[in-house]
Amino acid sequence: MKKFYSKLFKGVMVERVEVKDVRLPVQLQRAMATEAEATREARAKVVAAQGEQNASVALKEAADTINKSPIALQLRYLQTLTHIAGEKNSTIVFPIPIEFLKLIGQENTVIHGSQS
Numbered sequence: 065m066k067k068f069y070s071k072l073f074k075g076v077m078v079e080r081v082e083v084k085d086v087r088l089p090v091q092l093q094r095a096m097a098t099e100a101e102a103t104r105e106a107r108a109k110v111v112a113a114q115g116e117q118n119a120s121v122a123l124k125e126a127a128d129t130i131n132k133s134p135i136a137l138q139l140r141y142l143q144t145l146t147h148i149a150g151e152k153n154s155t156i157v158f159p160i161p162i163e164f165l166k167l168i169g170q171e172n173t174v175i176h177g178s179q180s
Contacts, residue, residue, distance in 0.1 A: 088096075130136045148156060 130140070145156060145158070
């Protein structure tokens with residue numbers, strides 16, 4: 065409790081001040097709403113940036129793991145295809161490395177060349 069001193073009454077004790085009705089001008093209400101929205105947007109940007117940072121750290125760790133074990137990339141690729149195939153009944157285009165096609169072409173040449 066603080067003492068409230070006025071010119072009329074000395075030493076008046078104020079226990080509580082209650083505000084019943086406050087009317088703010090529309091322009092001030094808009095300014096306050098704009099400020100609150102800007103604050104929310106700033107917080108959302110910080111959260112999004114933290115999420116991006118966490119994602120980039122996870123991607124770096126994944127890249128390091130794949131770099132240590134090259135077969136991990138192939139396994140991840142197959143896992144992704146399995147996941148895609150399980151979601152919807154759709155056509156999956158499965159890219160085949162050019163080196164693999166060259167290898168098949170060489171085997172066909174050897175097989176067809178030896179039969180003639």
